[in-house]
Amino acid sequence: MPDSMPDSTVETVVSSMDVSVGSSAQAQIALRPDWSTLEQQILAEHNRVRQNPQSYIPVLEAYLSSMTADGHIIHGCGQNCVLTTREGRGAVEEAIAFLRQQPAMGALDASTQVARAAKSHARDQRGGATGHVGSDGTSFSQRLSQFGVENTAIGENIAYGAQSAEQVVMNLIVDDGVPSRGHRTNIFAPNWAVAGTGCGDHATYGTVCVVNYATR
Numbered sequence: 554m555p556d557s558m559p560d561s562t563v564e565t566v567v568s569s570m571d572v573s574v575g576s577s578a579q580a581q582i583a584l585r586p587d588w589s590t591l592e593q594q595i596l597a598e599h600n601r602v603r604q605n606p607q608s609y610i611p612v613l614e615a616y617l618s619s620m621t622a623d624g625h626i627i628h629g630c631g632q633n634c635v636l637t638t639r640e641g642r643g644a645v646e647e648a649i650a651f652l653r654q655q656p657a658m659g660a661l662d663a664s665t666q667v668a669r670a671a672k673s674h675a676r677d678q679r680g681g682a683t684g685h686v687g688s689d690g691t692s693f694s695q696r697l698s699q700f701g702v703e704n705t706a707i708g709e710n711i712a713y714g715a716q717s718a719e720q721v722v723m724n725l726i727v728d729d730g731v732p733s734r735g736h737r738t739n740i741f742a743p744n745w746a747v748a749g750t751g752c753g754d755h756a757t758y759g760t761v762c763v764v765n766y767a768t769r
Contacts, residue, residue, distance in 0.1 A: 747766070
């Protein structure tokens with residue numbers, strides 16, 4: 554699938570998931586976050602990094618220091634669970650270099666309608682599904698339309714396995730294994746004005762967080 558459609562209804566169709574060795578889903582479900590709080594925090598972290606991209610450099614540097622030479626993170630997905638990455642340390646180093654040059658963007662306002670669409674997809678994936686197509690075959694543009702978000706440019710990011718808002722945003726910025734860095738592009742897209750987040754349990758990765766973006 555293409556990362557985007559070059560028209561007024563651009564859709565970034567990319568997803569991010571942590572690949573781990575061990576029983577990460579059970580460990581993460583045991584530490585289930587408060588979803589409503591996590592959703593609010595994810596939007597706050599988006600605005601933090603959009604308004605001050607360099608503020609996330611220490612976050613990524615700490616993540617880099619936790620990685621072994623071959624890109625593994627011991628206990629990175631729970632006790633006795635080794636988190637592996639596709640690109641290793643290089644993706645994190647590249648993301649740090651990107652943040653050093655990234656200019657500030659405007660903050661995103663919370664949208665109840667956009668958040669409801671994101672939440673519906675997170676709930677739909679609790680059985681272990683991944684990706685942007687719903688179990689009923691709907692695309693995220695169709696989901697947003699169902700919740701009254703129409704005639705606007707839209708985007709969607711999905712993060713699997715994260716336990717905190719900072720981890721969600723960090724993973725999307727690093728965009729390990731996604732050559733287009735489409736998640737990162739969504740986070741810093743200057744045309745987005747509103748966003749909404751929905752998180753929930755995920756049978757495979759423990760957690761799923763969907764972030765939808767829209768213009769006004």
